[in-house]
Amino acid sequence: MRQLLSSLSYFSIFFAPFILPVIVWIAVRDEYVARHAKRALLSHLLPFIAAVPLLFFTLAAHHAGSILGYILLFCVIYFGTFVYNIVKGIQVLREYA
Template sequence: MRQLLSALSYFSIFFAPFLFPLIVWIATQDRYIAMHSKRALVSHIVPFAAAIPLLILTFGADNPGSVFGYIVLFIIIYFGTFIYNIVKGIQVLREYA
């Protein structure tokens, strides 16, 4: 059950990116599950934190090249964290197998 809740915290990128890891982190007494749910929550927040400068650049930039470059950087960050969550979820499931 520990591995399942921990892995679901990472896999929640598909169905409830912020809500599920936050609920698991608050509700659990187990340090192992809390550690993984906190890591999953942070990894779900990173792409959205990277989007804040993108919004600021979009409205205040005179150079469209800089906006395009930041959009590419945002896409790389987003897909990197997406792949990270999938890999970590599989690793947690395989830990005790």
């Protein structure tokens, strides 16, 4: 059950990126599950935290190339965290298998 809740926190990027890890982190008293829920929540928040300065720089940029570069950088960050969550979810599931 520990692995399922922990991996579900990572896999929630598909259906409830912020809500499920917060609920699991608050509701479950197991330290192992809470640690993975907190990591999943932080990894879900990372692209949006990175979007704030990128949005500022995009609005301040006066060249189309700069704007495109910042958008591509956001896409790389988002795709990287998406893959990270999938990999971590699988690793947690396979930990005790």
